[in-house]
Amino acid sequence: MxxxxxxxxxxxxxxxxxxxxEDGDDLTVAHEIEYSxxxxxxxxxxxxxxxxxxxEQKISLFQDEETDEWFITIYVYMEPDYSDIVDLEEWFTKIGTEYNGEYDGWGCMAYVYDDEDEDLDTEQPA
Incomplete structure (x- = not known):
C-alpha cells in the first residue's frame, strides 16, 4: 500500500x-478518540x-499523582480523519489556552484484525 x-x-x-x-485498522469506522x-x-x-x-462533551478529570498536574480527557466518537482531528486539536488548544491549560495530544484504540478476525487492540498516541 x-x-x-x-x-x-x-x-x-x-x-x-x-x-x-498500515496496521490494518479500518479508519472508515468510528473510534473513540481521546484528546487531553x-x-x-x-x-x-x-x-x-x-x-x-x-x-456537551464527554470528559473525565483527574490529577496525575506523579506530576500533580490536572488533566481533562475529552472523548469524541468519530472516524479518525486527518482534517477533523486537526480541527478538534485547534479547538481544544484554544480552549486550553483560555483556561490556562495546555493541549496535550490525542490517542485512540486501534482495532486490528488478523486473518481469523481476532481482536488485537493497540493504543495509538499522537
Missing part, C-alpha cells in the same frame, strides 16, 4: 493515522471541565 500524502500528511497526526492504516488538556491547578481544570460539559 502506497501512502497518500493528501490523506496522511507528513506530520505527527498523519504519521499516526498512516501507521494505524493539562492544567497546573485544580481550579482552572474544573472551570474548563464545566465549559466542556456545557458544550
Amino acid at each position: 502506497s501512502r497518500d500524502y493528501q490523506q496522511f500528511p507528513d506530520d505527527d497526526n498523519g504519521n499516526v493515522l498512516w501507521q494505524m492504516a 488538556i493539562a492544567f497546573k491547578n485544580q481550579e482552572t481544570a474544573e472551570k474548563c471541565a464545566l465549559f466542556l460539559l456545557n458544550e
